[in-house]
Amino acid sequence: MSEKVGHHLAAQRGAILDRLLALLRLPSVSTDPAYAGGMAAARDFLCDRLRAIGLEDVQLLDGGGQPAIYASWLGAPGRPTIILYGHYDVQPPDPLELWVSPPFEPAIRDGRIYARGASDVKGSTLIAVETVGAFLAVEGGCPVNIKLFLEGEEEVGSPSLPAIIEKYRDLLAADAMLSADGGRASTSFPSVSVGCRGIAALQFSIRSAAKDAHSGRVGGAVRNALHEMAKLVASLHDEEGRIRVDGFLDGAMDVTQDIRAEAAALPFDEAEWYGELGAAPFGDPDYTVRERTTVRPTVEVNGMWGGYTGAGGKTVLPCEAHAKLTMRLVPGQEPAAAQAAVKRHLEAHCPAGVALDFQYRPGGTRAFTLGATHPLLLAAERVTEWVHGRRPVRTRAGGTVPITTLFHESLGIDSLMFGLASPDEDAHAPNEFFRLASLDEGLRSWPLLLTELGGLRPEDFPRRARD
Amino acid sequence: MSEKVGHHLAAQRGAILDRLLALLRLPSVSTDPAYAGGMAAARDFLCDRLRAIGLEDVQLLDGGGQPAIYASWLGAPGRPTIILYGHYDVQPPDPLELWVSPPFEPAIRDGRIYARGASDVKGSTLIAVETVGAFLAVEGGCPVNIKLFLEGEEEVGSPSLPAIIEKYRDLLAADAMLSADGGRASTSFPSVSVGCRGIAALQFSIRSAAKDAHSGRVGGAVRNALHEMAKLVASLHDEEGRIRVDGFLDGAMDVTQDIRAEAAALPFDEAEWYGELGAAPFGDPDYTVRERTTVRPTVEVNGMWGGYTGAGGKTVLPCEAHAKLTMRLVPGQEPAAAQAAVKRHLEAHCPAGVALDFQYRPGGTRAFTLGATHPLLLAAERVTEWVHGRRPVRTRAGGTVPITTLFHESLGIDSLMFGLASPDEDAHAPNEFFRLASLDEGLRSWPLLLTELGGLRPEDFPRRARD
Incomplete structure (x- = not known):
C-alpha cells in the first residue's frame, strides 16, 4: 500500500x-x-x-x-x-x-x-x-x-x-x-x-546580610554572599564531576552491561566530539561520554550571579547571590525527590547566618x-x-x-x-x-x-x- | 588668633x-x-x-x-x-x-x-x-x-x-x-x-568550551564554567574566611601588640555592629572585628556572573563565567605583588582545559x-x-x-x-x-x-x- x-x-x-x-x-x-x-x-x-x-x-x-x-x-x-x-x-x-x-x-x-x-x-x-x-x-x-x-x-x-x-x-x-x-x-x-532523560529545576538565592555593604568598611568580618554561593556550588560535585549530593541518585537505574552495550552501539568518536565543542575531556571516569550524557544524571548550574556586574568596578560586599540549576534525570529518579535532595544538600552546606531561599515548581519531567x-x-x-x-x-x-x-x-x-x-x-x-x-x-x-x-x-x- | x-x-x-x-x-x-x-x-x-x-x-x-x-x-x-x-x-x-x-x-x-x-x-x-x-x-x-x-x-x-x-x-x-x-x-x-587600607583590583574570566552548549546534550561530560568559577572563588578562603592565597600576605605588617591596642582603643560593640548590618559574626578568629576590618587585608569578590540570569530558565551549559575582585591591602603590601599572588593562585587552581583571562590595570593604591x-x-x-x-x-x-x-x-x-x-x-x-x-x-x-x-x-x- x-x-x-x-x-x-x-x-x-x-x-x-x-x-x-x-x-x-x-x-x-x-x-x-x-x-x-x-x-x-x-x-x-x-x-x-x-x-x-x-x-x-x-x-x-x-x-x-x-x-x-x-x-x-x-x-x-x-x-x-x-x-x-x-x-x-x-x-x-x-x-x-x-x-x-x-x-x-x-x-x-x-x-x-x-x-x-x-x-x-x-x-x-x-x-x-x-x-x-x-x-x-x-x-x-x-x-x-x-x-x-x-x-x-x-x-x-x-x-x-x-x-x-x-x-x-x-x-x-x-x-x-x-x-x-x-x-x-x-x-x-x-x-x-x-x-x-528527565528534568527538574531549582532556583535559589542566598543572603548573608541585611544589605550590601562597603567592602572596605566591613570586608574581612562579614560573609560575602558570592563567596558563600561559590562554596555551595563547588560542593555539588567532586573534582571529576561526580555528583556529591546525598540521596540524589535514589532510584536511578543501574547502568547495566545491556545499557552500556546500547550506549556503545552508536559509533562515537569522543575526541572528535570534544573537538567540536572546543572542550577538554571531563566527567565521571567510570562512564563513557555517551553514558555520561544519556544514562547518568546531572546537576548543572545554568546561571549564577550577584554583586556588581557592570562596567568598571564597585567596591561592594554583596549580601545576595543567585543561581539557577537544572538536573537531568534517568529512569527511576523522581523529579520531586531529586529536587528535595539538592535542596537538603544546599541547606546542610549553608553556614549559620546565611539565609537560603528557594524558588521552584516542585516536580518536573521523569x-x-x-x-x-x-x-x-x-x-x-x-x-x-x-x-x-x-x-x-x-x-x-x-x-x-x-x-x-x-x-x-x-x-x-x-x-x-x-x-x-x-x-x-x-x-x-x-x-x-x-x-x-x-x-x-x-x-x-x-x-x-x-x-x-x-x-x-x-x-x-x-x-x-x-x- | x-x-x-x-x-x-x-x-x-x-x-x-x-x-x-x-x-x-x-x-x-x-x-x-x-x-x-x-x-x-x-x-x-x-x-x-x-x-x-x-x-x-x-x-x-x-x-x-x-x-x-x-x-x-x-x-x-x-x-x-x-x-x-x-x-x-x-x-x-x-x-x-x-x-x-x-x-x-x-x-x-x-x-x-x-x-x-x-x-x-x-x-x-x-x-x-x-x-x-x-x-x-x-x-x-x-x-x-x-x-x-x-x-x-x-x-x-x-x-x-x-x-x-x-x-x-x-x-x-x-x-x-x-x-x-x-x-x-x-x-x-x-x-x-x-x-x-590600600586597594588593588583584578577582573577575570574563565572559558571551559568554545561555545555555550545544551545542558541535556553535553551535561555530564563537559566542564560547566560556573562550576569551575565556583571552585576557584571557593579556593580563595578557608571556612573561617582566612585568605588561602600563597604570597598574598608578603610584606604585610604584623599586627603587633601596639597595633592591637590602637585597634581596641575605639569603644566598639561587635554584637551591635553585626546587628546593624543584619549579618552573623564571621572572620578570622585570631583577630577582632576592628582588626579584621582595618589592619588585616581582604580578598573580596564584588561581582560574579555567567550563564542565563533572566526570567525563567534556560537549559544552557555555560562556557564562560566572570568575576570582579578587589583586595584591601595593609601597610607593607605592594598592590602589584598582591594582584600577582591572586593571579598565580587562580592559575594554579584552574584545571587543564579551562582558559583563564585577566582584565586588570597592574598596581593599585598602597x-x-x-x-x-x-x-x-x-x-x-x-x-x-x-x-x-x-x-x-x-x-x-x-x-x-x-x-x-x-x-x-x-x-x-x-x-x-x-x-x-x-x-x-x-x-x-x-x-x-x-x-x-x-x-x-x-x-x-x-x-x-x-x-x-x-x-x-x-x-x-x-x-x-x-x-
Whole structure:
C-alpha cells in the first residue's frame, strides 16, 4: 500500500518543497509578541493545507496561550489511532547579523535549506502532514486513524500544553503518539530513539546580610554572599564531576552491561566530539561520554550571579547571590525527590547566618523509555532498516522531550520520536538548516511507518494507567 | 588668633548654613552626563564664593574629565603651604522613591540636613572654604598658605586626578594636605584617622568550551564554567574566611601588640555592629572585628556572573563565567605583588582545559599611614581634644582614600583626613544627611587646626622622595 504513496510523494516533491519554503517564510516566533502576525499566518497556512488534503475537524485548541492545531481522519475503524505531533512555532532568529541569508527567506545551498525552523521542526512536521495527504489522495484513506496535533508553544516550554491536554482529553484519546520532533542521534548512522532523560529545576538565592555593604568598611568580618554561593556550588560535585549530593541518585537505574552495550552501539568518536565543542575531556571516569550524557544524571548550574556586574568596578560586599540549576534525570529518579535532595544538600552546606531561599515548581519531567519490545519501536526499527539498508542502533537522548512524558502521564500513551532533523543542523542557532536528503528520506520512511502501524491492533499498544 | 575667627564663624552660622543649602540644591552628579548642568552650577557657585572671600587665582584645572577647582592664598611667606582638599561632586540619588524628602531639596529634620551630598562631602568642604574666608575677613590673612583643591570626580574613582596632578604639579606644590573628606570613625567617640587600607583590583574570566552548549546534550561530560568559577572563588578562603592565597600576605605588617591596642582603643560593640548590618559574626578568629576590618587585608569578590540570569530558565551549559575582585591591602603590601599572588593562585587552581583571562590595570593604591609623631596628626589630636574635652583615639579606616596615597606618591606630601562626616550618615544611600552639630563643630575645629599648623615651619613636615 505504501509503495504507491511513496511514488506519489516522490512525484510531488517539488510542490512539497515549495510548500515547505512558503511555511518557512512565515516568522512564527512564539516567544515574542512582535511576531503574532507570523504565528497567525503559520496557523492559517497549516489549517488551509490540512483542509486541502482532506483532514476533518480542523480546529484550534486553546489553552490560554498560543493555540495548538488539531485535525483528524478517523476512517479506519478497528485500526490504531495515532497522534501525529509536530510544532509550528520556531526560536527567535537573533543574532540576525550572523545569518548568511535572512532567517525567514529560506535559501537552498549545498543541498540544504537554510531558514529558522527548517530543522526544528517545520521540515519534519510538513513531512508528517504530506504523508497523510498522500495516503488520502492515493488510497482514499490512511492505514491508521490520525489525530494531528501541532503545538504552538514548544519553543517556549509548552506553558499551556498541560491545560490543552486536560481540556481536550477526549478529543486526544489515542493508542500512541508519533512525533515529528526529535529522534535522530547521528548524521552518519541510522538510529531509533528509545528514551530521553528527565528534568527538574531549582532556583535559589542566598543572603548573608541585611544589605550590601562597603567592602572596605566591613570586608574581612562579614560573609560575602558570592563567596558563600561559590562554596555551595563547588560542593555539588567532586573534582571529576561526580555528583556529591546525598540521596540524589535514589532510584536511578543501574547502568547495566545491556545499557552500556546500547550506549556503545552508536559509533562515537569522543575526541572528535570534544573537538567540536572546543572542550577538554571531563566527567565521571567510570562512564563513557555517551553514558555520561544519556544514562547518568546531572546537576548543572545554568546561571549564577550577584554583586556588581557592570562596567568598571564597585567596591561592594554583596549580601545576595543567585543561581539557577537544572538536573537531568534517568529512569527511576523522581523529579520531586531529586529536587528535595539538592535542596537538603544546599541547606546542610549553608553556614549559620546565611539565609537560603528557594524558588521552584516542585516536580518536573521523569525520564521516558520505550520498552525494548514496544511495537512503536519495533516498527520504527524495521522501517529505518529498509530505508537505510542497515539495522539502526537504539539511542537515548540526553535532553528532555516533555511531550513524551506528558502524553504518557496524562493520556496514558507511549511516544516515538521519528523526526528527520540531524543533531548538527544548528537548531536554535544562526544558519539553521535542514537537509534536502532528509526531506526525501522522510517522504519514504513516514508512509512505511504508518503502514507498519496499520498492521497492528489498538490492543497491541501498552497503556499506562492515569496518575 | 583663631578665637576671633571662631566667633565670626559662629555669628555667620545662619548665612553659612544658607550657602550650604544652596550648594546642596545643585545636583552635581559626576557619573551621569544628564547632570552636566548641575556640575557646572556647583563649579560656578563655588568659584563665585572663593572669589568673594578673597582667594586668588581661582581657576579650573582640566585633566580631560570633570575639572577640579583651584584657588589660593599665599600671603604667609615662611609659613607652611597646605592643600585643602574637598570634592564638589556627589553620588547619584537613586533609588529616588526611597527618599523621604527629595535629594536635591535639602530638608532639615531633627537637627540634620537631609540631601544628597550633605555628608559626602559638601558639608565638610564648605566648612573648609568658610574657615579660610573667616580668616581673611577677620585677620586679613590665614595662619598658613592655602591651596584649595576641590575635585569633581571623586565619586567616579578620580579617573583624571593623576593627569591633573601631573599637569599642575608646580601649582600644587605644598607641605601637606588636609582633607575635608574622610576621618571620623565613630559618632560617639572622638577619633583622628592615622591611615587607611590600600586597594588593588583584578577582573577575570574563565572559558571551559568554545561555545555555550545544551545542558541535556553535553551535561555530564563537559566542564560547566560556573562550576569551575565556583571552585576557584571557593579556593580563595578557608571556612573561617582566612585568605588561602600563597604570597598574598608578603610584606604585610604584623599586627603587633601596639597595633592591637590602637585597634581596641575605639569603644566598639561587635554584637551591635553585626546587628546593624543584619549579618552573623564571621572572620578570622585570631583577630577582632576592628582588626579584621582595618589592619588585616581582604580578598573580596564584588561581582560574579555567567550563564542565563533572566526570567525563567534556560537549559544552557555555560562556557564562560566572570568575576570582579578587589583586595584591601595593609601597610607593607605592594598592590602589584598582591594582584600577582591572586593571579598565580587562580592559575594554579584552574584545571587543564579551562582558559583563564585577566582584565586588570597592574598596581593599585598602597595603604597609607601617618607616622605616630607626624605634625599633622599631633595638631589634629590637640584640636580634637580641645573641642571634645577628651583625648581622641587614633583609628585606621578599612576603606581606601586614593587621594592620600596619590598625593604622597606624586607630590611627596602627607595627608590628614579631618572631615566632619559621621559613618552613620548614609553616604551613597537614600536619605543621606549631615548633622547640624557637625557643622558647628567643624566651624570651631578647622580654625583651630589651621592656627596650629601655622605654628609649624615648612621643614617640620616629612616629605617623600618622588617615585
